[in-house]
Amino acid sequence: MNCGVIQAVERVVGTVCARADQTLRHDKPKMPWQVGKSGFSWCKYLDHCKAKGAPVKLFKDPFPYLKNGFKVGMKMEGIDPDHPSFFCVLSVADVQGYRMRLHFDGYPDNHDFWVNADSMDIFPAGWCEKNNHKLQPPKGYLPSSFNWGSYLKMSRSQAAPRNLFANKTGSSICPNAFRLGMKLEAVDRKNSSMVCVATVSDLIDSRILVHFDSWDKMYDYWADPTSPYIHPVGWCKEHGHKLTPPHTYKSSNEFSWDIHLRETKSSAAPARAFKQRPSSGFRRGMRLECVDPWVTSLIRVSTVEDVKNHQVKIRFDGWPKEYSFWVDDDSPDIHPIGWCQKTGHVLEPPLEDSLTAPDSVGCPTPGCRGVGHIKGHKYSSHNNTLNCPYAPQNLNKDNMVPDRLIGKPENYECLSDQSEQEKSMKLEGSNLAGRPQEGRNPVGRPPKWRRIDTSSETKLPMALDNVEIKNEDDEKDRKRKKRRIEEEDSSSESKPLASSNDVQHELHEAVWEPGYEPNPDSNLPSFWVKHSIYLSDYTKQVASLGNPVSWSEAEVARFVASIPGCESKARTFLTQKYSSGMVF
Known part of the structure; x- marks a missing residue:
């Protein structure tokens, strides 16, 4: 009832x-542009705002011709957007219209990213092996032992069909005039004011991978011959722009292209290889649909706020100007009006005035509906400003999600200038190196740090030296403590065992002040002397009882009971049938 x-x-x-x-x-x-309960009408909205949509001809690939055939769980190979020189094993984690969220196998969801189904950066399984590219296997696998057939069988998954990929060939044979190892001058995409010495480090179809000499590979990016960010050798001198040389040069005045080409045994890319495209023709006030850079699963109604060279400044309709941002005019994240409706993707309408006030139920940030998280796709929602990607304190934070491959700087060594393999234009493997020459200051963006290989034989001499130093210190401490114990024994024949409070206090200090590095090198012994102070009394007791191997169950229980804090455990040893000294 x-x-x-x-x-x-x-x-x-x-x-x-x-x-x-x-x-x-x-x-x-x-609102005047609403259709039904929550629908959005571009026609009504443009009529209400007295605005025009951006012409379809301004977009590189305006509308897809086919439907998105990818399904959740399908596996493929693709380029890591944060490390463009890496080809990784990916899985489809989510599908929305013509877009999909890709997941790095073996890594947390924080690093997932969204791409269009016709992206040129994804390839079918086995593409790397066929085209002589190194595939980075899932975490926990070795490149030499990874096999697609066994991996798909073990994970009970399927590879994405080849007919779903827009990049049908993906050949390393480049039809343009660029060749592997050629030099050029390229713009730093993370700092467009810098034009730096660069090298063609990889080729796919008509695209080249731009690598900045002496920089980490995470700054690399893919470009085609029409890109406005790559220039032939001598472009900076001709246009009066400052050229940033490799970081081994003290200043740009010391750098000479002739000397650098001779030292690296390389050649300059011919001027005919560069075919810079004109700007697309966007104008201020044009409306379009754009991916939200803070929550990349969303596409919002947007306006072109400004135009500069080959970039456009985007502002979400109804949002404050603090949320405006720049994108390339050929970016795959901007679409003509109606793109979401045609592809089946949800379009976020303009921010209404009633939503600018904080919501008492969800996230208090004005305009935020609690979707997304500053720690990436691991969390799909939030309810406070601390984790809100739109909160003012989080807008300009670029490193909220830790790098997938690079850890703490203290555990990494600097990437160097060009290795001998790169100088001979083999360009294989990682670009490990040393630091700049002594007395020379780095120029340009500092390189990132790479993990130190502690298993390398070159680290053994240093590790052995540290062990000898530690052993000497340990020996001095042992002698000093032994002398003090002998003096105490001479003044008193008997001494009570340490109390439980003393042991607890010592354990607390051992945790918070252990006397050694919390994360010591694997080759160094622990500094254990401090932990053995209170063991001296029990070692004497053990010596009086004889060899512990020959102890009986009663003797084992008696010894356990004498240890502070272990009195209750002594009964367990008495009740056990096999608790002799040998087992103990």
Whole structure:
């Protein structure tokens, strides 16, 4: 009877809440561009704003011709957007219209990223092996032992069909004039004011991988011959722009292209290889649809706020100017009006005035609905400003998600200038190196840090030296403590065992002040002398009882009971049938 009453009350409460929510929706004023309950009409919106949509001809690939055939769970190979020189094993984690979220196998969801189904950066399984590219296997696998057939069988998954990929060939044979190892001058995409010495480090179809000499590979990027960010050798001198040389040069005045080409045994890319495209023709006030850079699963109604060279400044309609950002005019993240409707993707409408006030239920940030998280796709929502990607304190933070491959700087060594393999234009493997020459200051962006290989034989001499130093210190401490113990023994024949409070205090200090590095090198012994101070009394007791191997069950229990804090465990040793000294 009580259960029936409770269920009836729950139904009544649910009905009341539903009616209240429906009443709030009806009371909410309907915007002129709304269609139905929550639909959005571009025609009504453009008519209301007296604006025009960006012409379809301004977009590189305006509308897809085919449907998105990728399914969740399909596996493939693709380029890591944060490390463009890496080809990784990926899985489809989510699909929305013509877009999909890709996941790095073996890594957390924080590093997932969204791409269009016709992206040129994804390839079918086995593409790397066929085209002589190194595939980075999932975490925990070795490149030499990874096999697609066994991996798909073990993970009980399927590879994405080849006919779903827009990049049908992906050949390393480049039809343009660029060749592997050629030099050029390229713009740093993370700092467009810098033009630096660069090298063609990889080729796919008509695209080249731009690598900045002496920089980490995470700054690399793919470009085609029409890109406005790559220039022939001598472009900076001709246009009066400052050229940033490799970081081994003290200043740009010391750098000479002739000397650098001779030292690296390389050649300059011919001027005919560069075919810079004109700007697309966007104008201020044009409307379009754009991917939200803070929550990349969303696409919002947007306006071109400004135009500069080959970039456009985007502002989400209804949002403050603090949320404006720059993108390339050929970016795959900008689309003509109607793209979401045609591909089946949800379009976020303009921010209404009623939403600029903080929501008492969800995230208090104005305009935020609690979607997304500053720690990436591992969390799909949030309810506070601390984790809100739109919160003012989080807008300019670029490193909220830790790098997938690079860890703490203290555990990494600097990437060097060009290795001997790169100088001979083999360009294989990682670009490990040393630091700049002594007395020379680095120029340009500092390189990132790479993990130190502690298993290398070159680290053994240093590790052995540290072991000898530690052993000498340990020996001095042992002698000093032994002398002190002998003096105490001479003054008193008997000494009570340490109390439980003393042991607990010592354990607390051992945890918070252990006397050694919390993360010591694997080749160095622990500094254990401090932990053995209170063992001297028990070692004497053990010596008086004889060899512990020959102890009986009663002798083992007696010894355990004498240890502070272990009195209750002594009974367990007495009741056990096999608790002799040998087992102990």
